[in-house]
Amino acid sequence: MGHLKLHIPGPIEVSDKTFEAFRTPMIGHRSQDFKDLYTAVMPNLQALLYTERLVYLGTSSAWGIMEGAIRNLVAKRVLSCMKGAFSDKWLDVAKRCGKQAEALQVDWGSPILPEQIDERLATGNFDAVTLVHNETSTGVMSPLAEIALLKAKYPDVMFIVDSVSSLSGVKIEFDKLGIDLLLAGTQKAFAMPPGLSVFTASQAALDRAATIGDRGYYFDLLEFQKNAEKRMTPSTPSIGHIYALKSKLEDILAEGLDARFARHAKLAQMTRDWAAGHGFTLFPEAGYESQTLTCVNNGAKPSEREIDVAKLQGLMKERGILIDSGYGRIKGKTFRLSSMGDETEETMQSLYGLLDESLGQL
Numbered sequence: 001m002g003h004l005k006l007h008i009p010g011p012i013e014v015s016d017k018t019f020e021a022f023r024t025p026m027i028g029h030r031s032q033d034f035k036d037l038y039t040a041v042m043p044n045l046q047a048l049l050y051t052e053r054l055v056y057l058g059t060s061s062a063w064g065i066m067e068g069a070i071r072n073l074v075a076k077r078v079l080s081c082m083k084g085a086f087s088d089k090w091l092d093v094a095k096r097c098g099k100q101a102e103a104l105q106v107d108w109g110s111p112i113l114p115e116q117i118d119e120r121l122a123t124g125n126f127d128a129v130t131l132v133h134n135e136t137s138t139g140v141m142s143p144l145a146e147i148a149l150l151k152a153k154y155p156d157v158m159f160i161v162d163s164v165s166s167l168s169g170v171k172i173e174f175d176k177l178g179i180d181l182l183l184a185g186t187q188k189a190f191a192m193p194p195g196l197s198v199f200t201a202s203q204a205a206l207d208r209a210a211t212i213g214d215r216g217y218y219f220d221l222l223e224f225q226k227n228a229e230k231r232m233t234p235s236t237p238s239i240g241h242i243y244a245l246k247s248k249l250e251d252i253l254a255e256g257l258d259a260r261f262a263r264h265a266k267l268a269q270m271t272r273d274w275a276a277g278h279g280f281t282l283f284p285e286a287g288y289e290s291q292t293l294t295c296v297n298n299g300a301k302p303s304e305r306e307i308d309v310a311k312l313q314g315l316m317k318e319r320g321i322l323i324d325s326g327y328g329r330i331k332g333k334t335f336r337l338s339s340m341g342d343e344t345e346e347t348m349q350s351l352y353g354l355l356d357e358s359l360g361q362l
Helices: 016-022 032-049 062-073 085-096 114-121 144-152 203-209 221-228 239-255 257-277 309-318 345-359
Strands: 055-058 078-082 101-105 128-132 158-162 181-185 197-201 293-297 334-338
Touching: 016 239, 032 055, 032 197, 032 239, 055 062, 055 221, 062 085, 062 128, 062 158, 062 181, 062 197, 062 203, 062 221, 078 085, 078 114, 085 101, 085 128, 085 158, 101 114, 114 144, 144 158, 158 203, 197 203, 197 221, 203 221, 239 257, 257 293, 257 345, 309 334, 309 345
Parallel strands: 078 101, 078 128, 128 158, 158 181
Antiparallel strands: 055 197, 181 197, 293 334
């Protein structure tokens, strides 16, 4: 069948321009050339994250940084906000790191709300909280800005945020929010190959890390800070990814951040409208839908449309498109359509047309 265009939640489609940058000839990772490369990407990363802090580059999936954040920032007990497969897993990761952890669990499809976190933090039992901003398994985006307001009330609690599938698709103002650690991978809204993570941390986070004796080395925040000050990484980075990141950031800034965020919002709404126009409802609670992907219900109620999702996925593969057939316990009960990265109104209209053809064959 050749290449399948990816409309799954990630990895997503990568442009030829980005791949060309990825294959730039190698340089020494301790050379001046590498320092120049890191120096070139730093201001654009800071612009994207709306921060004056240094932005770190990690050669791992975002899960590495998620685990590292736990090891660096939890001294007493962490509150794990759980609303889907990936946020739910963070609780398990914390426990495997030997940390005391408790769940703030909501139903899949519901967001995490600030009052729920406030109630738990008011006990004084926690010194850290983890939040997945945009839960890809359910297509739910929690209200990060409202949640971040709690930081002023609980200044000694580390607010750790996974923006893996939202960063560069929606506006996230790190410094203004006042959170302590923000992390993302590059294989989703960045539209890059998987294998690189970007993250930044507050001074309070660095101060907390300095008190933790068993934070390890590979994901040690203090090592990342020390090296970033010299435009270096603690260990050998994926240089090809950083060349690709440089190219992609140039594209993002050339489009304009506000224009990019508006494009993602429009494409997400177009996809929601397509679903509604074909008799489907959405899995997320109304008002908390993701701006980068759409999770569509499949026969959630007797009155709602129900299809053979696996067959739809197969028919789309025949047309050169890969869509997602749901994740975890809602596999087959939902299907997910990505609209993030480099997608446009034209490419999404093409997707909807092929979906229409496939639905017509069910």
